[in-house]
Amino acid sequence: MSMNRILETKEVNFRYSGSQSDALRNLTLRVPEGKKTAICGHNGSGKSTLFLHAIGIHSPSSGQVLWRNAPVSYGRKELKQLRQDIGVVFQDPEQQIILNTPYEDVTYGLRNASVPEPEIQRRTEAILRTMRLEHLAHTPIHHLSLGQKKRVAIAGVLVLEPDLLLLDEPTAYLDRVSERELVEELERIHRRGITLVMATHDMNLAYSWADWILVMDKGQCVMEGTPGDVFADEAAIKVLGLERPMLLDLWEALPEASRQGREAPRNVEDFKTLLQKVFA
Numbered sequence: 596m597s598m599n600r601i602l603e604t605k606e607v608n609f610r611y612s613g614s615q616s617d618a619l620r621n622l623t624l625r626v627p628e629g630k631k632t633a634i635c636g637h638n639g640s641g642k643s644t645l646f647l648h649a650i651g652i653h654s655p656s657s658g659q660v661l662w663r664n665a666p667v668s669y670g671r672k673e674l675k676q677l678r679q680d681i682g683v684v685f686q687d688p689e690q691q692i693i694l695n696t697p698y699e700d701v702t703y704g705l706r707n708a709s710v711p712e713p714e715i716q717r718r719t720e721a722i723l724r725t726m727r728l729e730h731l732a733h734t735p736i737h738h739l740s741l742g743q744k745k746r747v748a749i750a751g752v753l754v755l756e757p758d759l760l761l762l763d764e765p766t767a768y769l770d771r772v773s774e775r776e777l778v779e780e781l782e783r784i785h786r787r788g789i790t791l792v793m794a795t796h797d798m799n800l801a802y803s804w805a806d807w808i809l810v811m812d813k814g815q816c817v818m819e820g821t822p823g824d825v826f827a828d829e830a831a832i833k834v835l836g837l838e839r840p841m842l843l844d845l846w847e848a849l850p851e852a853s854r855q856g857r858e859a860p861r862n863v864e865d866f867k868t869l870l871q872k873v874f875a
């Protein structure tokens with residue numbers, strides 16, 4: 596895969612103050628521009644810490660973070676720009692939503708960025724439509740479901756039109772329907788040319804959603820590649836204690852002859868089509 600990297604870390608080390616161990620250890624990784632990247636790894640492998648480095652909330656004790664091939668500068672003006680270029684949606688939407696209603700919350704970032712009032716109104720209405728929140732625009736946040744709150748948090752970040760969107764466990768605790776809706780929304784966002792990165796524990800989702808996978812373990816990036824390549828390394832996946840995508844298990848349960856010359860399907864629809872062909 597051609598690798599125009601939008602974000603990169605080079606041998607980044609970082610330890611939280613008071614902690615006994617490094618949260619990031621010689622972390623070297625690349626995020627390809629224009630793609631959908633899933634970052635997989637256990638609790639505590641450093642995914643959130645990486646996101647905090649991407650927007651300069653933390654800075655490495657050694658090593659470098661690069662944005663569009665240039666080292667991140669930590670001056671006030673540069674950081675403000677960086678945080679417009681990179682949007683982060685944190686795991687807990689409660690932490691991210693500041694104001695009382697979706698409408699007010701989404702306008703907040705635009706006011707901060709000194710966008711003129713008529714444009715604020717136009718952009719807010721547009722993003723609420725995109726995230727299918729218009730009917731809830733003036734509903735108090737505490738009346739919304741978790742899935743709706745997550746969509747508000749994403750809307751608040753998207754409205755600033757970032758080039759790169761980092762999502763920390765966006766589907767955690769969502770039911771299947773909300774998860775599917777969120778994934779569809781991400782698809783639309785991606786088609787607008789935004790590079791997406793999702794940290795997730797859900798290997799089934801990573802396998803079917805991502806076109807590039809990074810696996811983190813103990814503050815390091817230990818695997819990178821296409822979903823097919825990464826999950827083909829069964830031994831490594833097992834050692835890392837990660838789950839194997841169900842579709843891959845099912846695929847391998849098919850008779851050899853029906854797999855020959857075919858690629859393993861990455862989603863249920865493709866799998867159904869394959870089964871219909873095989874058993875026709």
Ligand SMILES: Nc1ncnc2c1ncn2[C@@H]1O[C@H](COP(=O)(O)OP(=O)(O)OP(=O)(O)O)[C@@H](O)[C@H]1O
Binds near residue numbers: 639643
């Ligand atoms: N504020 C903090 N102070 C001290 N240690 C921290 C802090 N935040 C995270 N850590 C530690 O840093 C390491 C990396 O944590 P991080 O939250 O980045 O992992 P993660 O992969 O995002 O985990 P999760 O999947 O649970 O979100 C862990 O060992 C964690 O205990």
